[in-house]
Every structure is written in structure tokens, then in C-alpha cells.
Amino acid sequence: MKSYEVCECGAPLQLREQPTPEPAGTEVLLEVTAAGICHSDIHFWEGVYDIGGGKVMKLADRGLKLPLRLGHENVGRVVKAGPEARGVNVGDLRLVYPWIGCGECAVCRRGDEQLCLKPQFVGAFRPGGFSDHILVPHPRYLIDYGDLAPEQAAPLACSGVTAYGALKKFGDLLKAEPVVIIGAGGLGLMALAILRAMEAKGAIVIDIDAKKREAAMKAGALAVVDGRAVDAVAQVQAIVNDRIWAVVDFVGSGSTVSLGTDLLTKGGHLVVVGLFGGEITMPTPYIPMRAMTIQGSYTGSLPELHELIALLRKTPMPYMPVDVRPLDSVNASLNDLKDGNVIGRVVLAPN
Structure with a gap:
């Protein structure tokens, strides 16, 4: 499995080759077909947020660890599923909901996992989609996006x-x-x-x-x-x-x-x-x-992503500029976004 990962904050992402993971339990392995690049990826890459007054919030203090595989806007094809994964089949094309919480607290139980105080976000606390494969912990985070093109569907996981x-x-x-x-x-x-x-x-x-x-x-x-x-x-x-x-x-x-x-x-x-x-x-x-x-307003909930997909499956997706680039352009693409040279969204196509 080939991935691009942050090994030093602010430095170019490094190409790393590792064994492709085997899904266990409820896990599902997808072959990534589209991975959007978001402004949050810039913050994760640099490792800080500007909080004003000359102060910064270091993401390392919030639990992010290097090496870090970015990418939280992902579409992929199911290639393997763990023995306890239900409702998903090999070959299914799915959008990955990235804002995963602990699954146990009151916030998660009410459907607001994006607000969980023990986040397991894809592309931050879990390996993301700047890779040719991604491992998702449970089928419930996989959404059928209908007839949308993968490069149009991927940004819906965050931007949308x-x-x-x-x-x-x-x-x-x-x-x-x-x-x-x-x-x-x-x-x-x-x-x-x-x-x-x-x-x-x-x-x-x-x-x-x-x-x-x-x-x-x-x-x-x-x-x-x-x-x-x-x-x-x-x-x-x-x-x-x-x-x-x-x-x-x-x-x-x-x-x-x-x-x-x-x-x-x-x-x-x-x-x-x-x-x-x-x-x-x-x-x-x-x-x-x-x-x-x-x-x-911080990202959106899993129920809201389902609502959005249902809306866009009923009403054709209006104009949204998307620039599809190969995975190995990730460093140039991050810099283009940081410098304000992107109109709409850049989506990487690993496969």
C-alpha cells in the first residue's frame, strides 16, 4: 500500500510503502478512488492553528501524532470486510463519513459524533485517504452516494x-x-x-x-x-x-x-x-x-450527511468546480491551496 504522510510538520509529505491492512471485526477496507483536499488538511499539515494575539494552538497537544496520513474526503470501492461487518459487499462504491467519535458518550449516542471529546477523525486520529487504500472501523460510516461522480461525491464528506x-x-x-x-x-x-x-x-x-x-x-x-x-x-x-x-x-x-x-x-x-x-x-x-x-459550526453530523446525499440524489448537483489530480501531486496541491490558487476543490485520484 502506497501512502503520502506528514512526517514533519510543514515539510513535504513523504511517500511510504506499507502492508495493506487486513480488516478485522466490523472494519471495512476500501480501495481509494477519490480523496479531496481541504483547508483543514493545511492546518493538520502545519500542526498549528492561529488563535490570535500572536498565539497558536498546537495540534500535537490535542492528540495528533506523526507520521500522519491526511485525507478526510474519501470515496472508495470495498475490497474486503471483517467477519462482523454487515450490510456491505465487495465492489460497493461508498463515501466515507470521517468525523468519527468514541461511539459511547452521550454526544455520540445523540448523533453528533463530530463534537465528541474523544475524536477518532479519519485523516487526523485515524489514517486518511492520501493513499491507495483506507480502513474504516464500521460499515455505518459508509454511504451510498448514488449516481454522483466520485470526484463530486468525495468533497461532500467535509466541504458538503x-x-x-x-x-x-x-x-x-x-x-x-x-x-x-x-x-x-x-x-x-x-x-x-x-x-x-x-x-x-x-x-x-x-x-x-x-x-x-x-x-x-x-x-x-x-x-x-x-x-x-x-x-x-x-x-x-x-x-x-x-x-x-x-x-x-x-x-x-x-x-x-x-x-x-x-x-x-x-x-x-x-x-x-x-x-x-x-x-x-x-x-x-x-x-x-x-x-x-x-x-x-463544526463540520456536520452523520445524519446530516445522509440528509445531504438524499437531497442531492433527488436534485441534481449544481455547478461545483473540481480539479482532479493524481495522488503524487499531493504536495503541489497542498501548496496551491495554501497560496489561494485553487478555485473550488482539488480531488486526488489514487487509482
Whole structure:
């Protein structure tokens, strides 16, 4: 089995050859056919998150160990199953749900494994899909993705369910008011696609990159605004007659979160998804006086991924740019994503 692994944080991933694992118990072995690259992979690769004020959070302190095989957006073909694996057959094509918890705590039992305090995430705490094979602990984490192309299905495991989980937090507001999306990277473009599938009101997209704003318009944005414009808030307010009820921030920097709160009308709702890093300061009376909701959203649950797949099997997947590359391009691809040179999603094709 050939894999690319992080052996030193920030250094190029190394090609390693190891025996292909044999599934035991409920485990299932898949041959990887598509593996998406996500901004979280950049953080895992570098080993730190910027938490503002010149401070960083080291992922080693949270249990991540080297060597680390990245890749949490995976589609594969079942090649072997352990003797206790039920409901899966050799040859099945499946999407892997990566946000696995301990399976025993109250959070896991209620279906929110992505929030478990003892995570077993694929591509972080378990070996991921930057490889030609991947071992999954139980068939329940394997999802039939229907007629979607593998390269379109793979990003749904993170980009898709993360965007869907964030958008769901606005509830019925999606049908009544346009959402403001900050960031037209893979998550922002995925959100536009999902909003169209949900028959929502639509979205105004803010991004500092002209190419990404162009991609957002192609993906169905109602309008786009340059986030570096001194009058960015006024431009958005002019589009929606001053009242902005819902903002989702897929960047998550200090400046974008501040922009999101500036945009909100009284009673508005900001959902922060991105992990770019930084910090904000805000007069605390503003929170109750403006009756604003500032809410975090972390990936999405297994039930939400099932909901999303069901939605996209019923409604054809709208435009979402995907660049398919060979597995051995992983280092160049990570650097392209880090440098902001990717429109949409890069998906590696090991086989």
C-alpha cells in the first residue's frame, strides 16, 4: 500500500510503502478512488492553528501524532470486510463519513459524533485517504452516494456536510432572506450549490479574490462584493435594502468575523465556520442590544450527511468546480491551496 504522510510538520509529505491492512471485526477496507483536499488538511499539515494575539494552538497537544496520513474526503470501492461487518459487499462504491467519535458518550449516542471529546477523525486520529487504500472501523460510516461522480461525491464528506450543517442553522430564514456568504473557496462555492438544491432565496458572496468572485457568480450568486472595498458593508446593504439577517463566514479570520457582525441587522445571525485564525474585540453590550446570534459550526453530523446525499440524489448537483489530480501531486496541491490558487476543490485520484 502506497501512502503520502506528514512526517514533519510543514515539510513535504513523504511517500511510504506499507502492508495493506487486513480488516478485522466490523472494519471495512476500501480501495481509494477519490480523496479531496481541504483547508483543514493545511492546518493538520502545519500542526498549528492561529488563535490570535500572536498565539497558536498546537495540534500535537490535542492528540495528533506523526507520521500522519491526511485525507478526510474519501470515496472508495470495498475490497474486503471483517467477519462482523454487515450490510456491505465487495465492489460497493461508498463515501466515507470521517468525523468519527468514541461511539459511547452521550454526544455520540445523540448523533453528533463530530463534537465528541474523544475524536477518532479519519485523516487526523485515524489514517486518511492520501493513499491507495483506507480502513474504516464500521460499515455505518459508509454511504451510498448514488449516481454522483466520485470526484463530486468525495468533497461532500467535509466541504458538503460542513456547508450544509452551517446553512441548516438558519432554519426557515433560508427561504425568506438571502444569505451573505463570506469566502468563495471550496466551502463557499459548495454552499451556493447546496442553497440552489435547497431552493433557498440565494446568496450574496464576499471575497477578496476577483477569480473567486467570478466563480461565485458562475455558481449562481445573486451578487458579489470585494471584501477589501472600504464600503463593502454599504455595498451589501444596498443590495438587500439594509437588512441582513443571515451571514455565514467560511473564512474565520478576525477581519471577516468583524465584517460579519457589522453586516447584521438587529436580531441577525452569524455562523462562523472557517478556521483561518485571529481574534475579535466587541463591546459586550452590542450583543444583547442588537440581539445578535454568533454561533460556531463544526463540520456536520452523520445524519446530516445522509440528509445531504438524499437531497442531492433527488436534485441534481449544481455547478461545483473540481480539479482532479493524481495522488503524487499531493504536495503541489497542498501548496496551491495554501497560496489561494485553487478555485473550488482539488480531488486526488489514487487509482
